[in-house]
Every structure is written in C-alpha cells, then in structure tokens.
Amino acid sequence: MKQKTVFFCKECGAQSSSWIGKCPQCGAWNSYVEEVIQREGDSKFNNKKTGSSSKPYPINEITFSHEKRIDTYNVELNRVLGGGLVVGSVVLVGGEPGIGKSTLLLQVALNCKGKKILYVSGEESLQQIKMRADRVEGKNEDCYILTETNIQSIFKHCQDLNPDIIIIDSIQTVTTEDIDSSAGSISQIRECAGELQRYAKTSSAAVFLVGHITKDGLIAGPKLLEHIVDTVLQFEGDRNYGYRMLRSVKNRFGSTSELGIYEMQSTGLREVSNPSEILLSQRDEALSGTAIAATMEGTRPILIETQALVANSNYGTGQRTSTGFDLRRLSMLLAVLEKRGGFKLINKDVFLNIAGGIRVDDPAIDLAVVVSIISSSEDISISSQYCFASEIGLSGELRPVIRIDQRIAEADKLGFEKIFISKYNTKGLDTSRYKIEIIPLANLEDVLRYIFG
Numbered sequence: 001m002k003q004k005t006v007f008f009c010k011e012c013g014a015q016s017s018s019w020i021g022k023c024p025q026c027g028a029w030n031s032y033v034e035e036v037i038q039r040e041g042d043s044k045f046n047n048k049k050t051g052s053s054s055k056p057y058p059i060n061e062i063t064f065s066h067e068k069r070i071d072t073y074n075v076e077l078n079r080v081l082g083g084g085l086v087v088g089s090v091v092l093v094g095g096e097p098g099i100g101k102s103t104l105l106l107q108v109a110l111n112c113k114g115k116k117i118l119y120v121s122g123e124e125s126l127q128q129i130k131m132r133a134d135r136v137e138g139k140n141e142d143c144y145i146l147t148e149t150n151i152q153s154i155f156k157h158c159q160d161l162n163p164d165i166i167i168i169d170s171i172q173t174v175t176t177e178d179i180d181s182s183a184g185s186i187s188q189i190r191e192c193a194g195e196l197q198r199y200a201k202t203s204s205a206a207v208f209l210v211g212h213i214t215k216d217g218l219i220a221g222p223k224l225l226e227h228i229v230d231t232v233l234q235f236e237g238d239r240n241y242g243y244r245m246l247r248s249v250k251n252r253f254g255s256t257s258e259l260g261i262y263e264m265q266s267t268g269l270r271e272v273s274n275p276s277e278i279l280l281s282q283r284d285e286a287l288s289g290t291a292i293a294a295t296m297e298g299t300r301p302i303l304i305e306t307q308a309l310v311a312n313s314n315y316g317t318g319q320r321t322s323t324g325f326d327l328r329r330l331s332m333l334l335a336v337l338e339k340r341g342g343f344k345l346i347n348k349d350v351f352l353n354i355a356g357g358i359r360v361d362d363p364a365i366d367l368a369v370v371v372s373i374i375s376s377s378e379d380i381s382i383s384s385q386y387c388f389a390s391e392i393g394l395s396g397e398l399r400p401v402i403r404i405d406q407r408i409a410e411a412d413k414l415g416f417e418k419i420f421i422s423k424y425n426t427k428g429l430d431t432s433r434y435k436i437e438i439i440p441l442a443n444l445e446d447v448l449r450y451i452f453g
C-alpha cells in the first residue's frame with residue numbers, strides 16, 4: 001500500500017498536499033508539518049456506509065425535548081457548563097500542564113453520585129491516580145480507572161462498562177489504529193476526537209477531553225479541537241497563586257461568559273462560591289496605588305483589587321507592564337489620563353496588577369485602574385471603603401456598564417461606603433434599596449476632583 005502523507009497547519013489544522021510557508025487559512029508562518037495518514041484497506045472514508053439512516057426532516061416536524069443534563073455535584077463546573085453536563089456532549093478542558101485539569105476531573109469523577117464514570121489516563125499509572133484520589137474529597141464506587149491509550153480498546157471497555165461519563169486524560173496521548181502517525185500528532189488528535197464525538201452521540205455518554213496547551217500554544221490540540229467538540233473550557237490561573245479559573249470559550253449548550261473559581265489546596269480544588277473573598281482576605285488598610293473595582297464575571301459580581309505602581313523610569317520612555325489586564329487597554333487609559341487629566345506619565349514606569357492572579361475582561365474595571373494609577377503616582381491612598389464601576393471612554397467620559405444594580409448590591413453587601421459609577425448608569429436605579437452611597441459622575445475629571453481634591 002502506498003503511504004499517503006498530508007501537510008497540516010499546527011495552528012489551525014488546515015490541510016495541504018504540499019508544504020506551504022504561510023498558512024492561507026490562519027496566516028501563521030512556518031506552521032506546516034508533514035504527517036503520514038496511512039489508511040486501512042483502501043480508504044476507510046470510501047468504505048463508509050452511504051445507506052445510513054439519516055434523512056432530511058422538515059424543520060417543523062422535528063420534536064424537541066430539553067437536553068438532558070447530568071449534575072456534576074460541582075457548582076462552579078455546573079454553572080460554567082450552563083447548568084450541568086449535557087448527555088451525549090463532548091467537553092474539552094484545556095490548560096497548561098500542572099494547572100489542575102486532572103485533579104478537577106478526578107474530583108468530578110469521585111463526587112458525581114449515582115453515575116458510572118470511566119476515567120481513562122494515558123499519562124499516569126493506576127497507583128498515581130489512586131494516590132491523588134486519596135488526597136481529594138469524594139468517594140464513588142462506580143468510578144473506574146483505566147490506563148490505556150488505544151482508542152479501540154477504550155471503546156471496547158466502554159461497551160462492557162457502559163459509563164455515563166468518560167474522561168480522557170489526555171487527548172494528546174490516545175491513538176487510533178486507523179492512522180499511522182504518532183500520538184499527539186494533528187491527525188491522531190483529530191481522528192480520536194472525532195471518534196469520541198461519534199461515540200458520545202450514539203451512546204449518549206458525556207465525554208470530557210483533557211487537552212494540554214503549552215505556553216506558546218504550539219502543540220496542536222485545543223485550537224484544532226474547538227470545531228469538533230461541543231464545549232471548550234479553559235482552566236487557567238497564575239501558578240504562583242492558589243486561585244484557578246474555569247472559563248467557557250465555546251459552549252453549544254450555554255453562555256460563554258460564566259466563570260468558575262477554584263482554589264488549589266493540599267486536598268485538591270476547593271470551590272470558591274463567594275469570589276469576593278479573594279479581595280476581602282487582603283483588605284485591612286488603605287495603601288496608595290490600590291483601588292477596588294466592582295466587576296462582573298458572567299452573572300456573578302466580584303469585587304477585585306487593582307494595584308498600580310508608578311515609578312520614575314531609568315530610561316527615556318517608561319515601560320508598561322500589566323498582569324491580569326489587557327496591556328493595550330492600559331496604554332489607552334494612560335493616554336486618556338495624559339490628555340484629559342493632565343498627568344505626565346510618559347517617562348514613568350507603570351506596573352498594573354490584578355490581585356489574586358485573576359484576569360479581568362470586564363470594561364467596568366477601567367475606573368479603578370485609572371484611580372489606582374493616580375493614587376500611586378501622587379502617593380495618596382484611596383479609602384478602602386470606596387469602590388468603582390465604570391468604563392472610561394476616549395474623551396475621559398464615564399460610560400455606563402451592564403448589571404450595575406448587581407454590582408452595587410454586592411458592594412453594599414460587603415459593607416463599602418461609596419461606589420463611583422457613571423451618571424448615565426442611574427436611569428431606573430432604585431438608590432433607596434442600598435445603604436451604600438452611590439456617586440454618579442460624568443467624567444474622569446469629576447472623579448479625580450472628588451477623590452484627590
């Protein structure tokens with residue numbers, strides 16, 4: 001049989017019969033790799049049954065029942081999934097090595113009451129998994145561990161066991177006999193994920209796939225798999241901190257704005273049900289350079305501390321560094337401060353940090369960022385009883401943000417005295433419901449005048 005090779009783009013999985021320097025699909029340079037895809041017999045694609053049972057249905061005749069969901073007994077995970085794990089769906093959990101993917105899924109396996117679970121590991125031995133299981137909470141007699149990398153034998157065990165949930169740790173380690181290339185290669189990953197997807201749909205088991213990504217995202221996997229799976233969850237966090245965030249990047253069965261927060265402890269991952277604790281644990285006295293933002297992550301309000309350090313630069317132009325906040329957004333806010341606030345920051349170094357190693361995308365954090373920068377640069381502390389929730393526009397205007405009532409309610413609950421918001425956010429706001437004083441302002445100058453005089 002003639003060996004057939006195809007070139008794949010490592011970034012996006014595009015195919016080509018010859019090597020190309022620049023991927024026409026995603027624009028990546030030097031990303032094509034050659035892979036052997038030797039097919040069994042003639043070609044398994046040609047042998048595919050064409051007389052299958054599929055046929056077109058008129059859309060009005062398709063009956064729709066609400067998708068069945070499995071309770072994972074993990075509140076954070078349930079919420080990120082959109083209300084539980086959908087039967088017959090494939091969920092990819094991506095993240096850097098060591099972030100806690102295996103721990104998370106093993107905990108789910110051990111806590112999912114009344115469900116049969118098959119945890120397939122291609123990375124660790126039975127003993128290693130058992131050791132971890134002893135460390136974390138939960139017990140499930142119907143949890144089976146299999147160390148196997150061959151997808152055909154995994155399916156054989158699945159047929160015998162008929163599990164409700166299958167966990168594949170990781171997709172980079174499994175291989176199918178149909179393809180000749182090595183484990184972790186693009187064609188193997190794609191084919192195995194495809195087969196698992198088909199298995200999930202026919203057996204109505206739910207499948208979790210663990211996918212590693214390296215720092216530079218080089219290894220094919222998550223990017224390529226996004227099209228195949230139903231849901232993509234991203235497990236992330238700063239490894240120097242205990243907090244871990246589970247975000248949904250794609251979800252066929254729910255919103256992608258939800259965030260699950262965990263803390264890695266010696267006994268596994270603890271669910272953080274009150275995320276403002278990240279902030280509260282560190283809030284005793286007012287220091288210059290810090291301000292508190294009332295942000296939202298999906299449907300949950302979180303109060304977060306922003307920390308800034310402004311220092312004279314040793315070089316001509318100052319450097320800007322940001323952790324947990326978009327660097328371009330920081331540059332934009334600094335430009336607004338310069339232009340509208342009259343602050344000269346061009347030859348200052350500006351460091352910005354979001355407490356707890358959390359990454360925030362909510363634009364409502366803008367005002368707290370700016371206030372913390374001025375606080376540091378002027379060395380005037382902001383009362384720890386103040387918090388901020390407003391986006392800042394290019395002309396320094398305070399822009400309204402979504403769900404302002406929830407933000408105010410959370411700040412109120414936590415005992416803050418004042419919250420600074422955009423005056424355009426007050427429409428229909430029932431201020432009498434809150435003890436906290438609401439300070440609606442129009443622009444940055446107003447805020448700076450109010451706080452710094």
Ligand code: TYD
Pocket residue numbers: 095096097098099100101102103104132135136264265266267268269
């Ligand atoms: P792991 O789940 O193996 O990460 P991944 O599967 O994403 O590669 O998690 C590994 C890290 O978690 C490791 O550095 C040890 C730490 N850990 C704890 O701190 N406490 C625990 O109870 C467990 C099980 C792991």
Ligand code: MG
Pocket residue numbers: 098101102103123169
């Ligand atoms: Mg692992």
